[in-house]
Amino acid sequence: MELHILDHRLKIASVPRDSLHSCTHGVFKLAFLAEKTRCKFFSFTQTPEDYTLIVDEEGLKEFPASERLTVADATWAALNVASGGGHSPAAASAVGVTKIAKSVIAPLADHNVSVFMLSTYQTDFILVRERDLPTVVRTLSAEFIFVVAVDFLVLTYFSDITSPARRPIIHPLACPLNRFCITSLDPATLPSVATLLMDIMFYSDGFPNNLLFTSSSNEMWKMVRIGGQPLGFDECGIVAQISEPLASGDILAYYISTYKFDHALVPEEEIDNAVSLLTFRPELSR
Amino acid sequence: MELHILDHRLKIASVPRDSLHSCTHGVFKLAFLAEKTRCKFFSFTQTPEDYTLIVDEEGLKEFPASERLTVADATWAALNVASGGGHSPAAASAVGVTKIAKSVIAPLADHNVSVFMLSTYQTDFILVRERDLPTVVRTLSAEFIFVVAVDFLVLTYFSDITSPARRPIIHPLACPLNRFCITSLDPATLPSVATLLMDIMFYSDGFPNNLLFTSSSNEMWKMVRIGGQPLGFDECGIVAQISEPLASGDILAYYISTYKFDHALVPEEEIDNAVSLLTFRPELSR
Numbered sequence: 001m002e003l004h005i006l007d008h009r010l011k012i013a014s015v016p017r018d019s020l021h022s023c024t025h026g027v028f029k030l031a032f033l034a035e036k037t038r039c040k041f042f043s044f045t046q047t048p049e050d051y052t053l054i055v056d057e058e059g060l061k062e063f064p065a066s067e068r069l070t071v072a073d074a075t076w077a078a079l080n081v082a083s084g085g086g087h088s089p090a091a092a093s094a095v096g097v098t099k100i101a102k103s104v105i106a107p108l109a110d111h112n113v114s115v116f117m118l119s120t121y122q123t124d125f126i127l128v129r130e131r132d133l134p135t136v137v138r139t140l141s142a143e144f145i146f147v148v149a150v151d152f153l154v155l156t157y158f159s160d161i162t163s164p165a166r167r168p169i170i171h172p173l174a175c176p177l178n179r180f181c182i183t184s185l186d187p188a189t190l191p192s193v194a195t196l197l198m199d200i201m202f203y204s205d206g207f208p209n210n211l212l213f214t215s216s217s218n219e220m221w222k223m224v225r226i227g228g229q230p231l232g233f234d235e236c237g238i239v240a241q242i243s244e245p246l247a248s249g250d251i252l253a254y255y256i257s258t259y260k261f262d263h264a265l266v267p268e269e270e271i272d273n274a275v276s277l278l279t280f281r282p283e284l285s286r
Numbered sequence: 287m288e289l290h291i292l293d294h295r296l297k298i299a300s301v302p303r304d305s306l307h308s309c310t311h312g313v314f315k316l317a318f319l320a321e322k323t324r325c326k327f328f329s330f331t332q333t334p335e336d337y338t339l340i341v342d343e344e345g346l347k348e349f350p351a352s353e354r355l356t357v358a359d360a361t362w363a364a365l366n367v368a369s370g371g372g373h374s375p376a377a378a379s380a381v382g383v384t385k386i387a388k389s390v391i392a393p394l395a396d397h398n399v400s401v402f403m404l405s406t407y408q409t410d411f412i413l414v415r416e417r418d419l420p421t422v423v424r425t426l427s428a429e430f431i432f433v434v435a436v437d438f439l440v441l442t443y444f445s446d447i448t449s450p451a452r453r454p455i456i457h458p459l460a461c462p463l464n465r466f467c468i469t470s471l472d473p474a475t476l477p478s479v480a481t482l483l484m485d486i487m488f489y490s491d492g493f494p495n496n497l498l499f500t501s502s503s504n505e506m507w508k509m510v511r512i513g514g515q516p517l518g519f520d521e522c523g524i525v526a527q528i529s530e531p532l533a534s535g536d537i538l539a540y541y542i543s544t545y546k547f548d549h550a551l552v553p554e555e556e557i558d559n560a561v562s563l564l565t566f567r568p569e570l571s572r
Contacts, residue, residue: 021311028310029489032481036489194484195318195477203315203322 003079003104003140008041008056010076010127012116012233014259015051019068023053024202026062030055031201032194034187037062041078043118044201045258049230052258054118054127072233072259076116077133079104079126097124097255097264101243104140109167109240111139117239117262119254121184127257167241172228173278180221180265182254221254222271223263224278230260238262245277289365289390289426294327294342296362296413298402298519300545301337305354309339310488312348316341317487318480320473323348327364329404330487331544335516338544340404340413358519358545362402363419365390365412383410383541383550387529390426395453395526397425403525403548405540407470413543453527458514459564466507466551468540507540508557509549510564516546524548531563 015023030042039059045052053069055062063069081100097105097119104126108115113135116127128136185193226242239255242264246253251274254265266274301309316328325345331338339355340362341348349355367386383391383405390412394401399421402413414422471479512528525541528550532539537560540551552560 022308024314025307025310025488028314028484033485033489036485191481192478194480198314198480199319199322202311203319 003081005133005137006041006078006080006125008078009130010041010054010056010078011060011071012074012076012127012259013053013055013060013063013069013071015053015069017048017050020051020202022068023051023063027053027201028198029062030059031197032190045256046201047258047261047263049260050258052260070259074129074131074233076127077130079128079136081124081126096252097239097243098247098251098253100124100126101240101247105240105243107139108136109237111135112236113139114234114236115239116233116257117255119256119265121182124255167237167244169241169245169278171226171231171238171241173275174225175271175275176223176225178223179268180223182219182221182265220268221265222268223265224271224274226262226264227260231262242278245280246274249273249277251277289367289386291419291423292327292364292366292411294364295416296327296340296342296364297346297357298360298362298413298545299339299341299346299349299355299357301339301355303334303336306337306488308354309337309349313339313487314484315348316345317483318476331542332487333544333547333549335546336544338546356545360415360417360519362413363416364404365414365422367410367412382538383525383529384533384537384539386410386412387526387533391526391529393425394422395523397421398522399425400520400522401525402519402543403541405542405551407468410541453523453530455527455531455564457512457517457524457527459561460511461557461561462509462511464509465554466509468505468507468551506554507551508554509551510557510560512548512550513546517548528564531566532560535559535563537563 020027027044030037030039031044034042037058039056039062041054041056042059043052043054045054057075060071081104097117105115108126108128113128113132118125118127190197224242226238231238239257239262242262243253243255246264246266249270251266251270253274256263256265264274306313313330316323316325317330320328323344325342325348327340327342328345329338329340331340343361346357367390383403391401394412394414399414399418404411404413476483510528512524517524525543525548528548529539529541532550532552537552537556539560542549542551550560
């Protein structure tokens with residue numbers, strides 16, 4: 001498993017649910033006409049609370065007129081977890097926050113580095129503030145060795161780590177009834193589904209037609225939402241609180257942070273197991 | 287030839303060239319996801335001066351947040367010129383403002399009815415203010431007889447009309463160097479070209495790729511732009527001033543009004559002929 005520090009300077013922004021129209025022009029361009037922008041990183045997440053946009057500085061330039069866009073102050077760097085095999089389908093099955101709970105998430109939490117997780121079908125992105133990068137490298141270099149590559153810093157994972165003390169979960173959890181499908185789309189096929197995606201992203205409350213989006217396997221996922229009040233960006237250890245118990249139960253999990261809350265996705269047949277692991281209070285069993 | 291009074295209540299609006307982003311959300315929905323709106327009439331015209339939108343009252347509801355949208359006060363009705371054969375390709379060749387210059391345009395001008403012309407590949411729309419409809423029906427009923435149809439009023443053309451006295455052209459004319467292609471798209475194929483059209487409509491100055499838009503024939507068109515200062519909506523006879531000389535020369539012409547100017551399109555091999563007809567001053571030859 002490799003950990004890359006990607007060459008992006010990312011901004012995290014939020015758009016109110018009732019104000020997406022003010023950003024439609026920019027979002028459409030970034031989502032469907034990427035070749036017309038210099039943006040190299042674009043993420044769009046809809047939750048009941050808001051729309052979360054993650055873009056690099058070039059992407060942010062596409063929203064000159066969006067006074068409804070709230071952009072967090074910090075600039076973030078992206079750590080990219082990729083298996084040795086790169087992004088092959090085989091490697092894809094090896095991702096998920098569970099796989100990096102002990103090797104990456106826990107050490108960063110131990111050193112008070114706030115992380116913003118963004119799992120995708122192919123890989124996981126761990127966003128950390130640029131100003132924390134020295135700490136990140138110092139922290140992880142205890143477990144990794146440096147290999148300088150052409151266009152990014154490659155940290156090659158070596159040894160496993162002994163599990164730290166159990167972190168108490170300090171934020172309320174919620175399990176929506178929704179079932180989720182985690183899937184991936186070949187960019188080359190994007191034009192053929194553009195109007196459907198436009199419909200889903202901008203003009204529909206639900207998911208009117210997911211026939212195009214059935215994952216290769218038929219696995220469905222359930223969500224654990226973390227946070228009652230918006231979490232903010234300063235608190236450390238939230239991802240670790242969730243990912244470590246799931247890792248201890250060997251439950252594969254995707255983890256998606258948004259501007260206001262965090263979201264862990266686990267295979268639906270594991271949701272009960274995951275909830276019991278997350279709600280288990282060791283101090284009560286002493 | 288038939289003239290239909292369509293059941294639309296239309297509004298004519300203008301968006302500044304630098305403010306399209308404020309209307310992108312609504313325009314995309316009307317252009318690419320028509321089934322999600324109750325709008326039955328939508329027209330989008332880009333000129334160097336502005337974007338002109340023509341929508342019915344339902345369509346206008348898609349622009350709640352577009353304070354940059356300037357909507358003309360009047361509500362317009364649409365007269366639709368269709369050949370007997372309806373909208374078959376054969377019939378399409380029979381449209382163009384030239385065909386209705388004497389039978390529709392001239393009589394309306396004679397009775398001081400201001401018209402807003404909108405030619406399309408398939409047919410021509412003559413927009414008149416709702417308040418002028420009684421005058422329109424009275425005027426044209428001298429040359430047409432009424433046939434009441436199921437969902438619209440059909441006026442079936444009977445006799446030709448003697449040409450009225452030559453109307454002097456009172457607005458400056460201009461001939462851009464551009465060559466234009468007048469074409470048509472099967473709505474069923476719209477999704478397959480949505481991203482290309484999005485690119486053309488919103489993110490490109492020019493026409494980056496017109497391979498998809500070559501007309502069945504290879505005929506190209508040249509434009510005569512009418513108006514130095516914005517024409518406004520009150521003046522009568524402008525379309526007549528242009529269409530009658532072209533009709534006298536039997537030059538097929540499409541005519542497109544926008545919020546600020548009028549535009550006549552003639553086959554490029556006819557442009558010199560058209561210009562000489564339009565700039566001929568009978569009073570000078572007396």
